[in-house]
Amino acid sequence: SAVISQKPSRDICQRGTSLTIQCQVDSQVTMMFWYRQQPGQSLTLIATANQGSEATYESGFVIDKFPISRPNLTFSTLTVSNMSPEDSSIYLCSVLAGGGVDTQYFGPGTRLTVL
């Protein structure tokens, strides 16, 4: 298993600004994922971040809007750039960390409100 922490846990931001969310894992993992859940919607994968390579973005998500860093095997950041109210969501990171058939372990999430 893995224990994951995220910072900040919540934030309220102004339109047009950017926020960087940090994800720290208590063990070294190869694959990390960033998700978001907009109000009333499903958890949706934004991108997969592997250490040592560029993040792979899902359809509808672009690097300019959601730049990701993965400097080592225990840490990643997701930046939400030039925010608008539509970016108000819960953002979660997750990792694959053994525990059986591709079990993903999640952080507690960052609740973002954009005014």
Add this chain to the structure above:
Amino acid sequence: ILNVEQSPQSLHVQEGDSTNFTCSFPSSNFYALHWYRWETAKSPEALFVMTLNGDEKKKGRISATLNTKEGYSYLYIKGSQPEDSATYLCAFMEYGNKLVFGAGTILRVKS
């Protein structure tokens, strides 16, 4: 676009009631079906990962079944307790480790 549907959207039950909810997913390219429990302000907690048609898994009062041929999974909670109140998510996994989530079932158990 993969579509994973969960029903009902929300459920209110009395303490002691048993309940169940449904997850429907594509029956092709199946690799695994995950169930998570998500309490507010906490991390989603993995409940089950199911891979074989006919699988039944149990964890305490919670159990799940899987039918990959028809594309559905049921989650059962026996004797619901207030601490079972949470959002229950299912996620379909194709080959390649990507999880596609349903919108979840919100369960509220009244004491």
